[in-house]
Amino acid sequence: QVQLVESGGGLVQAGGSLRLSCAASGSIFRINVMGWYRQPPGKQRELVASIYSGGATSYTDAVKGRFTISRDNAKNTVYLQMNSLKPEDTAVYYCNVRLSFSTVDHWGQGTQVTVSS
Numbered sequence: 001q002v003q004l005v006e007s008g009g010g011l012v013q014a015g016g017s018l019r020l021s022c023a024a025s026g027s028i029f030r031i032n033v034m035g036w037y038r039q040p041p042g043k044q045r046e047l048v049a050s051i052y053s054g055g056a057t058s059y060t061d062a063v064k065g066r067f068t069i070s071r072d073n074a075k076n077t078v079y080l081q082m083n084s085l086k087p088e089d090t091a092v093y094y095c096n097v098r099l100s101f102s103t104v105d106h107w108g109q110g111t112q113v114t115v116s117s
Contacts, residue, residue, distance in 0.1 A: 002026045002106040004095045009111030012085055016115070020080040022095030022108050030100040034071060034078040038091035038113075045094070049080060053100070062088075085115045 008020040024031065035050035049059045049069040057069055068081040078095065095108035 002028055002097065002099075004097060004106060004108035006093070006095050006108040006111045009093060009113045011114045011116065013116050014086055016085050017081070017083045018085065018113060019082065020093055020095075020111060020113075022078045022097075024076040024078075024097050024106075028076065028097075028099060031076065032098050032100040032102070034069075035096045036069065036078070036080045037094045037096055038089075039094070039110075040088075040091040048093070051078065082113070085113075087115045087117045089113060090115050 002024065003026045004022055004024050006020065006022045008018060010018060012018055031053065033050055033052045036048045037045050038048050039045040047060060048063055049067055051057045051069045051071055059067060066084045071078045091113060092110045093113050094110045097106045
């Protein structure tokens with residue numbers, strides 16, 4: 001099985017920073033893309049940022065200039081550096097991994113990020 005373990009969530013004041021980490025392990029051969037989704041209370045899950053095997057990154061407009069996605073291939077770990085946090089960033093953040101030649105999503109357990117005003 002593929003296991004994703006997330007860490008780094010918490011409670012911060014507006015304007016603060018957090019760094020989320022997601023470590024992948026288990027039955028992985030080649031990772032095509034790693035990404036971060038978030039789900040605010042009462043709303044649908046949305047894609048926040050993704051990073052592909054070639055290094056290309058993508059961000060939703062709401063976080064451009066504030067969030068940075070990166071990876072450590074040796075550790076099979078993806079990070080999300082979140083700066084200038086806003087209350088509207090409050091959500092459960094989920095790590096997502098897709099292996100090459102697969103459309104099956106593997107999800108982390110979710111980590112709560114709460115930004116107070």
